[in-house]
Amino acid sequence: MSPLLLVSPVLLPMLGFIISLGFWKRPPLQRWINIVVSVSLVAVGATLVWAAADGEVGAVRLGDWPAPVAITFVVDRLAAVMILFAGVVATAASLYSLGGIDRRREAFGFHPLMLTLLAAVCGAFLTADLFNLYVWFEVMLLSSFVLLSLGGGRHQLEGAIKYVALNLLSSALFLGAIGLTYGMLGTLNMADLAEKLAAAEQPERFTPVAAVFITAFSIKAAAFPFFFWLPASYHTPPAIISAVFGALLTKVGVYVIIRFFSLMYPGSHPDAALVYETLGWIAGTTMLLGVLGAAVQTNMRRLLSFHIVSQIGYMLMGLAIAGAALAVAERPGLDEAERNAALAAATLALAGAVLHTLHNMIVKGGLFLVAGVVERTEGADDLNRVGGLYKSRPGLAAIFFVLAMSLAGIPVLSGFWSKVLLVKAGLEAQAYGLIATSLLVSVVTLFSMTKIWMYAFWKPAPEPSPIAESDRVSSIGTRDPRSGRGLWAMYAGCLILATGAVVMGAFAAPIVDYVEAAAANVIDPRNYFDAVLDRPQRLSTEATP
Amino acid sequence: MHVLLAVVVGVLYAAGLYMMLRRSIIKLLIGLALIGHASNLLIFISAGLLRGSPPLVPPGEERLELVHTDPLPPALILTAIVISFAIVSFACVLVKRAYQEVGSDDLHQMRSTEA
Numbered sequence: 176m177s178p179l180l181l182v183s184p185v186l187l188p189m190l191g192f193i194i195s196l197g198f199w200k201r202p203p204l205q206r207w208i209n210i211v212v213s214v215s216l217v218a219v220g221a222t223l224v225w226a227a228a229d230g231e232v233g234a235v236r237l238g239d240w241p242a243p244v245a246i247t248f249v250v251d252r253l254a255a256v257m258i259l260f261a262g263v264v265a266t267a268a269s270l271y272s273l274g275g276i277d278r279r280r281e282a283f284g285f286h287p288l289m290l291t292l293l294a295a296v297c298g299a300f301l302t303a304d305l306f307n308l309y310v311w312f313e314v315m316l317l318s319s320f321v322l323l324s325l326g327g328g329r330h331q332l333e334g335a336i337k338y339v340a341l342n343l344l345s346s347a348l349f350l351g352a353i354g355l356t357y358g359m360l361g362t363l364n365m366a367d368l369a370e371k372l373a374a375a376e377q378p379e380r381f382t383p384v385a386a387v388f389i390t391a392f393s394i395k396a397a398a399f400p401f402f403f404w405l406p407a408s409y410h411t412p413p414a415i416i417s418a419v420f421g422a423l424l425t426k427v428g429v430y431v432i433i434r435f436f437s438l439m440y441p442g443s444h445p446d447a448a449l450v451y452e453t454l455g456w457i458a459g460t461t462m463l464l465g466v467l468g469a470a471v472q473t474n475m476r477r478l479l480s481f482h483i484v485s486q487i488g489y490m491l492m493g494l495a496i497a498g499a500a501l502a503v504a505e506r507p508g509l510d511e512a513e514r515n516a517a518l519a520a521a522t523l524a525l526a527g528a529v530l531h532t533l534h535n536m537i538v539k540g541g542l543f544l545v546a547g548v549v550e551r552t553e554g555a556d557d558l559n560r561v562g563g564l565y566k567s568r569p570g571l572a573a574i575f576f577v578l579a580m581s582l583a584g585i586p587v588l589s590g591f592w593s594k595v596l597l598v599k600a601g602l603e604a605q606a607y608g609l610i611a612t613s614l615l616v617s618v619v620t621l622f623s624m625t626k627i628w629m630y631a632f633w634k635p636a637p638e639p640s641p642i643a644e645s646d647r648v649s650s651i652g653t654r655d656p657r658s659g660r661g662l663w664a665m666y667a668g669c670l671i672l673a674t675g676a677v678v679m680g681a682f683a684a685p686i687v688d689y690v691e692a693a694a695a696n697v698i699d700p701r702n703y704f705d706a707v708l709d710r711p712q713r714l715s716t717e718a719t720p
Numbered sequence: 721m722h723v724l725l726a727v728v729v730g731v732l733y734a735a736g737l738y739m740m741l742r743r744s745i746i747k748l749l750i751g752l753a754l755i756g757h758a759s760n761l762l763i764f765i766s767a768g769l770l771r772g773s774p775p776l777v778p779p780g781e782e783r784l785e786l787v788h789t790d791p792l793p794p795a796l797i798l799t800a801i802v803i804s805f806a807i808v809s810f811a812c813v814l815v816k817r818a819y820q821e822v823g824s825d826d827l828h829q830m831r832s833t834e835a
Contacts, residue, residue, distance in 0.1 A: 309800075337833075
């Protein structure tokens with residue numbers, strides 16, 4: 176992999192941002208810059224996936240500093256596929272923005288901010304340095320702060336205050352944990368850290384620091400017990416911003432949790448069983464509370480926000496099962512067959528977690544975009560105020576149906592396969608409690624998706640009650656709600672993501688293979704260590720499971 | 721010195737959390753700033769403190785003395801300070817706008833977005 180290709184997921188959006196700043200007074204041009212950058216990010220992501228497919232890990236040491244000192248960007252199968260999907264979501268969102276964002280917000284820098292957000296998300300996927308990760312988190316936060324509060328309005332500002340306060344607290348905790356880590360192990364390079372920790376005499380001493388890390392990361396990822404800021408803020412900005420946040424930001428949190436714990440807590444760590452059991456409890460509670468919160472909502476986007484939380488639980492569940500299985504595999508006195516079975520279960524569970532993350536980026540983004548179309552055409556986002564959309568907008572109904580059924584995990588759509596992997600791995604690893612919880616949560620998910628379907632699409636349109644001006648959605652974010660201008664672009668954005676959900680379901684075999692290989696890389700990160708620390712890679716790049 | 725600074729870090733975290741739990745949004749802001757300072761100071765002491773051994777190459781020598789202060793933590797702190805400067809100034813504007821919209825600085829008045 177050439178160094179330029181490796182850094183381009185960050186470089187392209189940054190370049191786009193700088194060029195957009197030069198055309199501050201010309202939002203129409205910024206729109207097209209946004210689209211061009213997003214599409215090229217898909218191309219870059221696809222190239223990276225192709226280049227990483229044989230298991231080779233690419234790394235570039237910025238500034239050509241020697242190995243553990245340099246800030247390293249590293250691409251393995253997992254990072255590559257995350258970048259590809261972030262590109263797909265960005266493409267759908269940038270197309271949708273042709274009709275889905277109002278002039279005023281565009282004039283105050285909506286497009287450049289989307290680009291910095293994208294750059295930061297890709298930076299967080301690529302970096303192998305904890306402090307650099309902190310910097311990308313802050314870039315991401317600052318862009319999202321402005322996007323969330325852009326345009327003002329009481330709801331948005333109130334939502335933004337909660338979001339800002341909790342995320343700043345998370346950053347401060349993360350920073351403190353970085354300081355403690357550096358004091359203990361004397362490095363912040365993640366590969367170097369993992370090797371030093373594995374060689375440490377008392378690796379248990381790192382566990383309290385890891386507890387601070389998991390607190391900081393679970394605020395970012397909106398996991399139990401730190402999820403309450405998300406449903407209080409994500410539904411306040413225009414739908415397109417909710418969609419991008421819901422698709423990308425929490426997933427960065429999950430990605431970082433997967434990276435951090437797979438590196439620092441391999442099965443051989445004496446505290447691994449404890450750590451992954453804790454994660455299992457966090458995962459189960461997150462998915463249950465999220466979905467129960469969603470079940471009582473009547474506002475579409477608020478309902479979807481609670482579902483973000485619930486789905487985070489599934490991703491963490493995959494990691495928890497994988498880690499527990501890895502800890503079992505390291506137990507003394509196991510024969511070869513038992514050890515291999517535990518390793519296989521771990522790979523499967525982690526593959527399920529990764530696949531579920533990817534599927535959620537597509538589907539959750541798509542559902543928010545559909546909610547945005549409904550808000551725009553109906554002028555309301557409360558399920559009691561809309562209806563009859565199946566009759567008046569069959570195309571939209573079809574798109575919503577695909578996305579909603581995919582979220583609930585109905586066969587042949589994308590959500591089905593990730594849940595199959597998770598459940599299969601859970602059965603092999605005998606995590607019956609988590610499996611039962613996740614299946615229950617699936618049923619309630621289906622229930623709340625059916626609720627949107629019944630209320631917004633099937634039931635006859637309600638009497639057009641005069642909506643008080645104060646009740647009107649302040650953030651519909653369109654030029655003229657009732658006119659059809661730009662509606663095609665909004666449909667196009669939704670359609671891209673719905674197609675993604677169908678393709679991921681229909682062509683599941685190659686995707687599952689790839690994700691399993693990515694999970695195997697994460698579980699056995701020797702190539703990652705070698706790439707980051709500038710050594711020849713030990714694992715054969717041909718041997719893919 | 722270590723003990724003193726450790727106590728200061730603890731007090732800063734406690735004061736920051738206390739301020740965050742108050743109802744006024746201004747106090748929330750001050751609390752966040754205090755917690756940020758606590759984290760910066762934590763980085764500073766966790767790397768170890770040495771008296772009077774700057775990481776400078778002495779005149780006529782080729783390399784650093786064997787015992788020297790680690791220059792990395794101050795660099796990290798500097799970066800973190802710059803970032804938190806940007807974020808706190810954004811938060812100030814946000815708080816002011818929210819105050820104008822809501823007409824109060826009481827967080828209990830800002831619950832319209834919660835379920």
